[in-house]
Amino acid sequence: MSATRQAPVRLTQFAHGGGCACKIPPGELEEVVAGLAAPPSAAAGAPLLVGIATGDDAAVVGHRGTALVCTADFFTPVVDDPYDWGRIAAANALSDVYAMGGRPLLAVNLLAWPRDRLPFDLAGEVLRGGLDVATEAACHVGGGHSVDDPEPKYGMAVTGVADPEQLLRNDAGRPGLPLSLTKPLGLGVLNNRHKATGERFEQAVATMVALNRDAGEAALAAGARCATDVTGFGLLGHLHKLARASGVSAVIDTGAVPYLDGAREAVRDGYVSGGTRRNLEWVTPYTDFGDTDADTRLLLADAQTSGGLLVAGEVPGAPVIGELVPRGSHSLVLR
Template sequence: MAAPADKAVRLTSLSPGAGCACKLPLAKLEELFAAVGPGLRPASGDLLIGALEGDDAAVLRLDDARALVLTTDFFTPIVDDPYDWGRIAAANALSDVYAMGGRPLIAVNLAAWPGDGLPIALLGDVLRGGAEVAARAGCLVAGGHTIDDPVPKYGMAVVGLADPDRLLAIDRVTAGDLLVLTKAVGTSAVATALKHGAFQQSAAGVGAVDSAVASMALLNAGASEAALRAGVRAATDVTGFGLLGHLHRMSRASGLAADVYAGRVPLLPAAAELIEAGFVSGGTRANLARLAGVVDVDPGVPAAVSVLLHDAQTSGGLLLAARADAVPELLAELRAGGLPAAVIGRAADGEPGRITVHAGEPPG
């Protein structure tokens, strides 16, 4: 359950970026990579996926049957309940391993906490939430590192294991693949409204927060396993760059364009209404600006839905590119696991990275 609005410590009020697990804007990230230059290793030899591929994690081959998957993620509070924040942050960090087709083995905590002003017991609740989710994933948590910082932050560094011949990567989409999204979007809209005290203990507000927390704390383990069984080779998890931002990276890396059918994209409860009320995070606005030159939106798409396609997600679902003949069984398995999975579009020949968002239904 979400923390009550009158909770003594409102963690979201301590987070200037609350509303999303905000990544560095994509343009600045690319500028940073260019500045570092040869200090970042591209894939070569046993380094199957390195820094320059733009994927969700680094992958190092150990032998013909095993590859290590290494990732890290952390962020400021996006909910007020410290236990929920811990659960969400852990699920978010573990997600990068699942997005590569791996399973997490071991993690260490990364935490920043004010030496004065916040009870240390709250950090204990955060770590307890993270440990609970890691245990569900079968991932050991072995210590970590904490620093004194006026703005609280929490996350994990994670090591996983994958089959080097069955890796999921962003550059393996083929023309005609159907695009499958496994979770609803809108977490940033809900978190932004929560930060601004918009819900005021209303039943609808509490329900919206609870739905968002449940989605963010849900592991992508089942979705990853289903994707591997369906023969999927291309995937990413949907986080701070939003659905269209991550799809842009996938399609550009694969040399393809993409069509998205807005009405097919699952939305969290109340997300569209919150966008209409103005609860748009800074991360979402940055995504809209960054993608303006590569995304074409049909005028018939509702404005709020168009914004939600850019919503800066925290611990979102997996975006899978699957062969059309594998999709019925894949969808059935995902939905049997309780996921609101849907076919939201298709990869196509065209300008690499160009996305067209349609208001109508796909042909056929």
Template sequence: MASPAAHAPRLTALSPGAGCACKLPLAKLERLFASMDTIQPASGDLLVGAAEGDDAAVLRQDEGHALVLTTDFFTPIVDDPRDWGRISAANALSDVYAMGGRPLIAVNIAAWPGDGLPVEILGEVLSGGAEVAAAAGCLVAGGHTIDDPVPKYGMAVVGMADPRHLMTIDRAVPGDVLILTKPIGTGIVATALKRGAAGGATLRAAVDSMTLLNADAGQAALAAGVRAATDVTGFGLLGHLHRMLTASEAAATVYGDQVPILPDAAMLARDGFISGGTRANVERLREAVVMDPAIAPETALLLHDAQTSGGLLLAAPTATADALLHNLLGHGLSAAVIGEVTQGGSGRITVH
């Protein structure tokens, strides 16, 4: 008998704006947080809090151990329920790796229509999430589900890190080499899928990238002495780099033609498969990014493309950058040197 997923409705058709796992507009969030007096900054054993705007919160337990806490969930971005579960889990776990930690335990977060979508499909989603968590050595211990007309799925994750060797967004320094560990373009591919224009091979390459854990990349970065890192998700490559640079009070140069791109993503960008999240990223960074006129328009869009479960963006010390890149490539990752941190206006990015 075929599995429930074999006859499942198109999950992406149930999700408005399903071209990417887009976040709320950053400017609106920043204004909201600025108006609140309950946002907890780092203090005492809280090494990273909400005020720092990093990938996860970090709470020190003792000299050598700190808890890393994060959560992430989103609406379907692919049609296959199990793949959606796998992508969502890898995306949630990524925040722990971006801080230099390893995930220990997670709980599911799910919203599901009580009518109109078989609950067996939710079982496929949860199974996909459990599969990726198991590969990460992370226990999944229950969770919480609500009735919602638009399905959503993700995880809340607790990890462990050494508080003496954390990676955070505010430690990039001029001279650091910028390394990206996965290709970009998942938002464009997902948008094309929603409109029936993504081929099977194109989609499979994107799913393989989104379900690939950032575990090896995180461990390699720690071994190379990296102290500044983030993962690339809804704000796009340039958006997350801008956040890192602003927190570090530095600028950067990006080599546009050296950024790895998913197969067919440039073609799909030329054909206009651009999500609303990507367009918002372009607008938000208009004053922060200087784009070389020689950069192809589709490349410029891809650099802003709203990603789901993207790679790690690492600011590596020059002395260890070559060895780190070699290590990443040795793990089979599509890693590349994409630029360097420079002196200059805080958050300023020049793309050559």
């Protein structure tokens, strides 16, 4: 438990958004990066295995028989406790490596801090939280970079390794594969309620700080080759990207999707972020919602922070929430 739990400073009040809900909306982001794919590198022996084309979780380059996995992730405070924020941000950044079937080796900190508004001892707690989670992941932390910024932000750039023949990619889905989800949804609405009221949700913190290491290893052991992690674009957004990249459609059994305790009540009471609403707006043209009610639609689009892995395949202990099917008129079908 953090030594600063009773600190009067509420970090979430220093940010316009919180966690992965502060990401640039997916539709706007895709317009910005369209056409930015670089030509193949002439560097001998270093082929780009995964780049920007499919919007996967990390970049992957081949090097001397292995695959180097590179990613960066940072965001504004998602909780008020600085130590927990650091742990959550680190777990979230490391998750991109696990989502590619990799093992993180080295991380560097990315810190933006309003030095005239917030004491540096809080920044120290944030960094301590990140270090503790990286240590749990057996990942070195070798320094980093900081800037003076009006809004606090923290995360990590992470490098890992993977077997190039056993990558988990978002473009490797095939019809007939079941879909497994390794963490429950509802993190976004609970975090938004925390930001608005100061209520602390231990079940949300415990879910966010949990590494996706075991889930990634279990997916590989089960023979999976297609996965993504569920973060700021919500389950629907990330599944839409997976289905689009793989040339398939996805059917979701809405009754099988797990949610955190209190998530439906948070939606009912209006604690829905703008990021979640933008996610839902983005996927609506590609989705057959059937008779799914409005609250469930919002939860399925809820902007998660450090969410679970969405795996095309069965993962022991994780619920199966749907399946991939041949490409139809919609990339997503809710039943």
